[in-house]
Amino acid sequence: MKNTKFTANELLDSINRELSQGDINEIYKALVAWNVGLQEIKPEDEEKLDKVIDYYFDRDYIRGFINEEILDYAIELFDDEEEI
Numbered sequence: 465m466k467n468t469k470f471t472a473n474e475l476l477d478s479i480n481r482e483l484s485q486g487d488i489n490e491i492y493k494a495l496v497a498w499n500v501g502l503q504e505i506k507p508e509d510e511e512k513l514d515k516v517i518d519y520y521f522d523r524d525y526i527r528g529f530i531n532e533e534i535l536d537y538a539i540e541l542f543d544d545e546e547e548i
Contacts, residue, residue: 489517492529 470478479488493513497505505513520526527535 492517492520495529 483491493505493510493516496513496516497509502509520529530538
């Protein structure tokens, strides 16, 4: 067993049952902050991260925060499974 605090299934269940879109946006902001190397989010960083979230919601062609190539691969795997 992995040495993790939770499994992906537990996290997905929690997201589905307990989190609002606002909560998900905070997760997105934290992930973006982590990816750009921030150790903490300062007020001026919060404003920038809010702009990132706005940028995401203002563009219909962006499917999600997950890399497009990874998302396409996941969809391909799940579609292949359904065809069997």
